[in-house]
Amino acid sequence: DWHQDNAMEWLVKIAGQTTDAELHFENNRWELTGEPTDGALTTLYRKMTGHDPEVEEVDSLPFDSAFRFSARLADLDGQRLLMVKGSPATVLRLTDQANQTAYWDDAMDDLTADGLRVVALAYQEVDDDVTTIDAQAIGGLHLAGLVGIIDPPREEAATAIAELRQAGVQVKMITGDHPDTAMAIANKLNLAANVKAITGPEIDAMDDQQLQAHIDDYNVFARATPNNKLRIVRAQQANDHVVSMTGDGVNDAPSLKQADIGVAMGIKGTEVAKESADMVLADDDFADIVAAVREGRHVFDNIRKTIRFLLPTSFAEGLVVIISILMGHELPLYPTQLLWINMVSALTIQFAFIFEPPEAGIMARGPRNVKSGLLSKLDYFEIGYVSFLISGLGIFAYNYLTALGLPNVVGSTMSLNIIIFGKIFYLFNLRNDHPVISKYFFQNKMAFYIIGILILLQLGIIYLPFMQSVFHTTSINFWYGWGIPIICGIVVLIVTEVGKFIRFRWMGKDGVID
Numbered sequence: 001d002w003h004q005d006n007a008m009e010w011l012v013k014i015a016g017q018t019t020d021a022e023l024h025f026e027n028n029r030w031e032l033t034g035e036p037t038d039g040a041l042t043t044l045y046r047k048m049t050g051h052d053p054e055v056e057e058v059d060s061l062p063f064d065s066a067f068r069f070s071a072r073l074a075d076l077d078g079q080r081l082l083m084v085k086g087s088p089a090t091v092l093r094l095t096d097q098a099n100q101t102a103y104w105d106d107a108m109d110d111l112t113a114d115g116l117r118v119v120a121l122a123y124q125e126v127d128d129d130v131t132t133i134d135a136q137a138i139g140g141l142h143l144a145g146l147v148g149i150i151d152p153p154r155e156e157a158a159t160a161i162a163e164l165r166q167a168g169v170q171v172k173m174i175t176g177d178h179p180d181t182a183m184a185i186a187n188k189l190n191l192a193a194n195v196k197a198i199t200g201p202e203i204d205a206m207d208d209q210q211l212q213a214h215i216d217d218y219n220v221f222a223r224a225t226p227n228n229k230l231r232i233v234r235a236q237q238a239n240d241h242v243v244s245m246t247g248d249g250v251n252d253a254p255s256l257k258q259a260d261i262g263v264a265m266g267i268k269g270t271e272v273a274k275e276s277a278d279m280v281l282a283d284d285d286f287a288d289i290v291a292a293v294r295e296g297r298h299v300f301d302n303i304r305k306t307i308r309f310l311l312p313t314s315f316a317e318g319l320v321v322i323i324s325i326l327m328g329h330e331l332p333l334y335p336t337q338l339l340w341i342n343m344v345s346a347l348t349i350q351f352a353f354i355f356e357p358p359e360a361g362i363m364a365r366g367p368r369n370v371k372s373g374l375l376s377k378l379d380y381f382e383i384g385y386v387s388f389l390i391s392g393l394g395i396f397a398y399n400y401l402t403a404l405g406l407p408n409v410v411g412s413t414m415s416l417n418i419i420i421f422g423k424i425f426y427l428f429n430l431r432n433d434h435p436v437i438s439k440y441f442f443q444n445k446m447a448f449y450i451i452g453i454l455i456l457l458q459l460g461i462i463y464l465p466f467m468q469s470v471f472h473t474t475s476i477n478f479w480y481g482w483g484i485p486i487i488c489g490i491v492v493l494i495v496t497e498v499g500k501f502i503r504f505r506w507m508g509k510d511g512v513i514d
Helices: 006-017 036-049 088-093 098-112 155-166 179-188 200-204 208-217 226-238 250-258 271-276 287-327 335-347 349-355 377-403 408-430 445-463 465-471 478-506
Strands: 022-026 029-033 056-064 069-076 079-086 116-125 142-150 197-199 220-222 244-247 261-265 279-281
Touching: 006 036, 006 069, 006 079, 006 116, 006 142, 022 036, 029 036, 036 116, 036 142, 079 088, 088 098, 088 116, 088 142, 098 116, 098 142, 098 179, 116 179, 155 287, 179 197, 179 220, 197 200, 200 220, 200 226, 208 226, 220 226, 226 244, 226 250, 244 250, 250 261, 250 271, 261 271, 279 287, 287 335, 287 349, 287 377, 287 408, 335 349, 335 408, 335 445, 335 465, 349 408, 349 445, 377 408, 377 478, 408 445, 408 478, 445 465
Parallel strands: 197 220, 244 261, 261 279
Antiparallel strands: 022 029, 056 069, 069 079, 079 116, 116 142
């Protein structure tokens, strides 16, 4: 019986006349072409009338955040009408209902408290010779009413926000909606323990220094303009925050460009937004950002482990030569053997970190300090003592065997294996932050396959005659060739495990005393 209510009838008519969205029934579902707000108004009109709106447009005024409404001039039922939709507070000032603000404010509060986006619809009859819309001259409109539009938060969005908060990432909402609507949605999403909102006009009243000082007090920014978004990003960056900004419209482009990581929507996003962004979400799913954070931390961890592995093991090879020269001893390793160590390491063992799965609790730790380097002071200390440990064991074992009268080629072959097994056992120390003997030992099965390939290569260089002639190795018994190197590798593992225990028992992961 909506036809029995004159205001309701006007509301439905204006909803159909001021929307640019279209609905299409495809693949057994309704598909929307256009903006979501317009789509809701088109849906309202279609549900009430049973057909799509027919618009005889004369002129239109697109929505502008500066005046917060849009307008359309059209002929309807033999009348030329100026129809306006937009922010209730703005539209109300342009109507003959301006003296009844208390009634409309109460109505709007009832809608926004439920998290509804509220749009006001108004109209005015104009002369037939009016062919253009003058935004500055609009006034004296008849208010048809308010429309409450529900844009319910996705369940996966709330889960994603919870994961990001656990990871130490603050999630903040910037919207053009009424602050009560934004607050209601923020509370449904559990955006923060204490949700606090500020509006665009309040931001405009602050200078840059004031905004920087108070920006961290708020997590909801309502009635925000494109300029507000840009200032919000800059204020966060001025407080040394790493800022990721998501957006989909042309107006979001400046803030997407300004942010440290601009994220555009791949489906709803405009080309301008995509070009301005650093990353595009192909499916517009906010949960993908959580996956990106997790994978980013995983990749960073593995890069850091690889560097912590390569530096000491590579330095150990050089120290074998340098220490031997300084002490006036014969070189334990031949140049071709040094090349072999680097070659087989590059082809095998360092690839083990690529397959290392994310560590447990990777999303429970806070963000790292981006101003600090890849390695901490404790990492440099570890690189130093591991380098001397592996090289020292190789030199000591070589000198010990040659002092017993064994040929240099036997000592050299054993030293070669000591360096290799030092790398293998050090790999097990670096794989994760847990003790080497734990439930995580067999987590990276690919590491064991890679080590198996490396040992096969070592068998080849030691026992194949053509390899012996090239790399100056010889066939040696199990004790000299494998027993002593394995013991030396275990020594490396024990020392580095003690270092790991000290690091995580009394110090933070980055070597800072708790």
